[in-house]
Amino acid sequence: MIFVTGGAGFIGSNFVLDWLAQSDEGIVNVDKLTYAGNLDNLASLRGDQRHRFVRGDICDGGALLALLEQHRPRAIVHFAAESHVDRSIHGPAEFIATNVNGTFALLEAARAYWNGLTGEEESGFRFVHISTDEVYGTLGDNDAPFTETTAYAPNSPYSASKAASDHLVRAYFHTYGLPTVTTNCSNNYGPWQFPEKLIPLVMANALAGKPLPIYGDGGQIRDWLYVSDHCAAVRRALEAGRPGQVYNVGGWNEMKNIDVVRALCDILDQVAPKAGGSYAKQITFVPDRPGHDRRYAVDASKIERELGWKPIETFETGIRKTVQWYLDHQDWVADVQSGAYLSWVEQNYANREGN
Structure with missing residues (x-):
């Protein structure tokens, strides 16, 4: 079996569902179930003996090692992380605790477990660390996309904490020989994404008749990756x-945030029209957040060249699937929009007067 951390979150739950849809190999899924972790994402797996869920904290190295020794997985896939830039600005301590200290605790447990393996179990073991393109900083309009050799230049507490975790993973390969692989992905979107991120936030607000808040001029550019492509x-x-290697994972879909929002509005106008005209009338520009990176772009040619992976979905196909999923799962959206989430929205946007 394999050992997955953060498997009740957005990308992690998609990975677990996709894995078990294609394989009978079991998963031990460890998730702390913070605000963004949701077992409802995995409701279709209730009663499935291939999926063992354990509520746990990756900062608890002793508990992690006990689970590894109990279940004896052939690999660890590490998704667990605090991941929202705005939250890291308001409260960076949790990002250091989870992304840095938690990754360290997991690496230590993995090293102890791996050192006890022999033969093919030892040589075949892998530690796959899921990271972000944000560790590379920001790009100018005419700069070449990020490659695996781009120097790290994180600009937010979130990206700095992920950069630190990447460096720890690298160090454990070079110092201890732990067979690690790191992936740095671009902006994901798709089913089960918590509605603090741009696309699900716009979807939820649009359908509720609320303003669609766009930071600054909306000209920030991101590379958009459909989540099932990332899971693949x-x-x-x-x-x-290859152990010790880094692979950038991107969708080859650079778009301005404002264009993403307009595309969402156009699709909603077609599939869920409302009285009073286009959803685009709800677009509201708000003051930009501190340290907002202007452009991310990912060169994903290495993973295509070496591992034969490339995305299947274009932005046009992926965003239509995403819109339809959220329209079909309004109960899920309502359930995750708890009092704690609404308090967060108020904290983040209360002092940003729209225009």
Whole structure:
């Protein structure tokens, strides 16, 4: 079996569902179930003996090692992380605790477990660490996309904490020989994404008749990656990635945030029209957040060249699937929009007067 951290979150739950849809190999899924972790994402697996869920904290190294020794997985896939830039600005301590200290505790447990393996179990073991393109900083309009050799230049507490975790993973390979593989992905979107991120936030607000808040001029550029494509890349990295290597995972879909929002509005106008005209009338520009990176772009040619992976979905196909999923799962959206989430929205946007 394999050992997955953060498997009740957005990308992690998609990975678990995709994995078990394609394989009978079991998963031990460890998730702390913070605000963004949701077992409802995995409701279809209730009663499935291939999926063992354990509520746990990756900062608890002793508990992690006990689970590894109990279940004896052939690999660890590490998704667990605090991941929202705005939250890291308001409260960076949790990002250091989870992303840095938690990754350290997991690496220590993995090293102790791996050192007890022999033969093919030892040589075949892998530790796959899921990271972000944000560790590379920001790009100018005419700069070449990020590659695996781009110097790290994180600009937010979130990206700095992920950069630190990447460096720890690298160090454990070079110092201890732990067979690690790191993937740095671009902006994911798709089913089960918590509605603090741009696309699900816009979807929820649009349908509720609320303003669609756009930071600054909306000209920030991101590379958009449909989540199932990302999951396929992680599976390939686990299957064939070379220990010690880094693979950038991108969708080859650079778009301005404002264009993403307008595309969402256009699709909603077609599939869920409302009285009073286009959803685009709800677009509201708000003051930019501190240290907002202007552009991310990912060169994903290495993973295509070495592992044969490339995305299947274009932005046009992926965003239509995403819109339809949220329209079909309004109960899920309502359930996750708890009092704690609404308090967060108020904290983040209360002092940003729209225009």
